[in-house]
Amino acid sequence: MTEIVENRTAVPQQPLHGAEDVRLHTARVVQEMAVFDMHTHLFPPAFTELTRSGIDDLLTYHYLVAELMRAVEMRPEQFRRLTKPAQADLVWDALFVRNTPLSEATCGVVAVLSALGLDPSAPNLTEAREFFRDVTPSDHLARVFDRARVGGVVMTNDPFDTREVRVWDEGPELDDRFHTALRLDTLLNDWPEGRKRLIAAGYAAAAEPDAATVVQARRFIDAWIARMAPLYLAVSLPDDFAWPGDGPRGLLIRDVVLPACRDHGLPFAMMIGVRRAVNPELHDAGDGLGRADVTAVQRMCAEHPDNRFLVTMLSRENQHDLCVAARKFSNLMPFGCWWFLNNPSIVSEITRERLEMLGTSFIAQHSDARVLEQLLYKWPHARREISLALADQYVRVVENGRPVTVAEIERDVGRLLADNFLQWTPSRQSA
Ligand code: RAT
Numbered sequence: 001m002t003e004i005v006e007n008r009t010a011v012p013q014q015p016l017h018g019a020e021d022v023r024l025h026t027a028r029v030v031q032e033m034a035v036f037d038m039h040t041h042l043f044p045p046a047f048t049e050l051t052r053s054g055i056d057d058l059l060t061y062h063y064l065v066a067e068l069m070r071a072v073e074m075r076p077e078q079f080r081r082l083t084k085p086a087q088a089d090l091v092w093d094a095l096f097v098r099n100t101p102l103s104e105a106t107c108g109v110v111a112v113l114s115a116l117g118l119d120p121s122a123p124n125l126t127e128a129r130e131f132f133r134d135v136t137p138s139d140h141l142a143r144v145f146d147r148a149r150v151g152g153v154v155m156t157n158d159p160f161d162t163r164e165v166r167v168w169d170e171g172p173e174l175d176d177r178f179h180t181a182l183r184l185d186t187l188l189n190d191w192p193e194g195r196k197r198l199i200a201a202g203y204a205a206a207a208e209p210d211a212a213t214v215v216q217a218r219r220f221i222d223a224w225i226a227r228m229a230p231l232y233l234a235v236s237l238p239d240d241f242a243w244p245g246d247g248p249r250g251l252l253i254r255d256v257v258l259p260a261c262r263d264h265g266l267p268f269a270m271m272i273g274v275r276r277a278v279n280p281e282l283h284d285a286g287d288g289l290g291r292a293d294v295t296a297v298q299r300m301c302a303e304h305p306d307n308r309f310l311v312t313m314l315s316r317e318n319q320h321d322l323c324v325a326a327r328k329f330s331n332l333m334p335f336g337c338w339w340f341l342n343n344p345s346i347v348s349e350i351t352r353e354r355l356e357m358l359g360t361s362f363i364a365q366h367s368d369a370r371v372l373e374q375l376l377y378k379w380p381h382a383r384r385e386i387s388l389a390l391a392d393q394y395v396r397v398v399e400n401g402r403p404v405t406v407a408e409i410e411r412d413v414g415r416l417l418a419d420n421f422l423q424w425t426p427s428r429q430s431a
């Protein structure tokens, strides 16, 4: 992991005075820099049924399912009854043949197919299916990481997901490009279910979490930290997330999660603003968003100066507030342009706002990829906007009379795409 940071070629200090030079070098450095993708839903091949790759998985991505439902006369229920290949055929025909793939999610598939040398105007999926049938998974994985220039990814590891627990019980062969993050949504957002799972795993838990439950929940988390060695603990939170919070979530964050993070030297990642199941019929394509209250984050940061918080917010309207909060609290690291924000126009806007308010002290993007090949569009698209935003900012500096060097550009891009995150992870803290 640290190689990504340390093996960069040393570049001589060359002060750049002209806007054109600055733009060229910024574009090149952003293109070439290896990213550390700090939040994905990807898994290595050893995680068998959790891994997603290939044309059928690409086309049945929930972002596209939501778009399909606007393009065809069909109930989500009927769609789910189809086999995965039949679903993919339908998505292809509706969104790529009978419609122009203009949306970010469809345009992304076009980019992936082109990157793999496949015809994005094909009338059907025959060629793509043949291509994926013939690939060797390990070679293909290496090729995708290499082309996307992704040095490492962080998975989303859910100890409340029985499929995932099964994988860990079998002692999977770990892959050092895939890092772990301990995801705690069930524990923190659905206590009745979380409690059931704790009990099933042998940890006593009361209906109303009490002091004994806190001890048991902490034992559970410590055991999973020992087992997975996560880079952070994580949760997604609703737009009405409040702090201090009453109910099980508030208590468990305060008495279990934050102490565990402190004791293990791990950041706590909060992904705030999701309104789950706005349209339950759509299943995982049915979530929406709402504007959240950033003062909750501020209070957490103020009350827990010894904890580090990685925070991303789903509402566009929260982005400025989050930047202001980060200016006040150095234990708060804004990250990524999440989910509905991961569109070029919004990535551009948010990155510019963050550069203006925070310099390089934020994590520019995470891919949230669920399907391996999505790395081949999510990163090029993000790099493009980050590079343009950053170049404009350097040009301002140069025009104000202060040249920048290539080494500075490399250092800054490294921070935005990898180092700011890695510096908060245990391996870097102890290095
Ligand atoms: O972006 C997504 O794919 C969402 O469905 C969510 O998974 C979100 O990123 C999350 O981690 O909750």
Ligand code: ZN
Residues within 6 Å of the ligand: 039, 040, 041, 156, 368
């Ligand atoms: Zn995610």
